[in-house]
Amino acid sequence: MQRRITIKEVAEAAGVGVATVSRVLSGGSASAETREKVLAAAARLDYRPSALGRNLRRQRTGGIGLLVPDITDSFYARLADGVLSCARSYGEPVTVGVTGDDPEREAELIGTLIEQSMDRLIAVPSGDGEMWGPALRAGLNVVFADRRVRADVPSVVPDDRAGVLTAVEYLAGLGHRKIAYLGRHGQSQRVAAFTSAIASLGLPADRDLVVHARSSRDSAYAAAAGLLQHRADVTAVIAGGNVLGEAAVLAARELDVRIPRDVSLIMFDDVPWAELCSPPLTVISQPAQDIGYRAAELVFRQGRRPPAVTLPTQLVVRASCGPKASARR
Amino acid sequence: MQRRITIKEVAEAAGVGVATVSRVLSGGSASAETREKVLAAAARLDYRPSALGRNLRRQRTGGIGLLVPDITDSFYARLADGVLSCARSYGEPVTVGVTGDDPEREAELIGTLIEQSMDRLIAVPSGDGEMWGPALRAGLNVVFADRRVRADVPSVVPDDRAGVLTAVEYLAGLGHRKIAYLGRHGQSQRVAAFTSAIASLGLPADRDLVVHARSSRDSAYAAAAGLLQHRADVTAVIAGGNVLGEAAVLAARELDVRIPRDVSLIMFDDVPWAELCSPPLTVISQPAQDIGYRAAELVFRQGRRPPAVTLPTQLVVRASCGPKASARR
DNA sequence: CTGAAAGCGCTAACAC
């Protein structure tokens, strides 16, 4: 391992003190002449300031941490892409962790990040936000993405209320009355929006009409299949994410229930394959990449920040919804 | 920002010296009694050793860097997931960067990682491997994933030769002779395998039958559309990745060329939607997550490492390939 | 405007 050039060597090469080098390189004041000398020496030696040294001294890390439930889920991948893209413009590294929507694992990852003295963190929180107390008190600069679970943490979220309402209204307009919501744990926001939308349209309320899956394809499939199997009376389902939508289509095929003839399907999150699917899926598109980007902007912002920014969703009608079918069986 | 507990405070609380605390916490020798005291004090104060301090002293970072062309591409997302999963078992953080398959951007990211004193790096290299010289000489512990562009860097790659050969043979068996390869830049391996497979089966060689796209959906679509439009004589295409496959299906629909009636399609990389697609896509599946996991194992391994590990691919026949059609138009 | 010096938190010699 080749030894690394240090500020001291640059100072010697330039014939100045280390403090001067530090100042010049961080844009402090210096005479034009000195500046020149230092810059030349640094360039000549190909000097790279050690982030370790700087961070230790400064007692903070520039970089940012990013916690997502599942990087394999297109939605979170796009969200991450947004964060990465913003961070790149700041030249700051981002450390990502996968929580699997498990609060325990999340806490563990937060611990790792704290050990790194990472003081900026973007997270799709997995629990109800309780365990964030300590981290917050420790001074961690956190912003939540996709889910808003605490009022004291700035959050960037899609407009769940509007999105769900649009979906439910659209389905109701097609004559559906028994509409199910297939969600994943941690989406309390959305479930609340769903039940309230159902209520506001005077549709029959039924707790069993919302089904939850954990953060895995298997779990999603099981939930979807269970719903389709046991509730032959539901004529429409809203899948709370692309993995759930995928599971719903798969389960429907397996169980030989036809979309949209037997049941209509609306999926949250527009993904490229939604259009290629048979039938093409009607979706509520969400600005995943934007959510990430905005969250990153927020976490880099020093001053007072808005408590929440809500980004619009959009209904994209394709071919997975039809008029209410007579109940199956 | 709450001040952080330091080793010194733990030492005082336990009534021992700092070195002892350090030793105990890193599993060094100490009497049972002291160990007890230290552990108790550390737990009581909720002490978190600062990675910054340790790394500065040690002159290295535990964590690992990961460079992928596009985190939004399911293949790389799964690869990343594998890396993350392995790193988690070591309790080490991973810093990810997106190169967009651009060597310049890649170099920039490597620079950032070096500033962090990151000494372990997993990369899907974007160029021909030339620019890796300096980084390697600087002692960076690199392993390549998905692509093998330098013999002096351990690599974990899918078995491109076998995969491509299988695909070409399958297609040839169906009667196809004009087979095109739709790849992305940087996949030189695969292109070589393709041309050699074509040759070994005695099919007509034609340089224009391999088309390249850059790392974006738009570029992929343009390449696919161009191929389908200008080469009405090709009756089968192999897409070198899921993004390219998606683009091919989309372009085919747009141009009203039917799969598999007008052209057969084999896609590299099996993704959940391949089965949901209309028609379901025949694919060469690749162990993306495994590639990442194995690469991570390698980068953590200290001693001598195998120069390359090749992971098997598999042909999954679905419905996107048919017998050779008469040339369109 | 510039240099000397004091640490940031930690580990690894080195003494005891």
Next chain:
DNA sequence: GTGTTAGCGCTTTCAG
């Protein structure tokens, strides 16, 4: 077995 101490590379007072 345990404590003391010297830095790792850097920024930031504080003098000059």
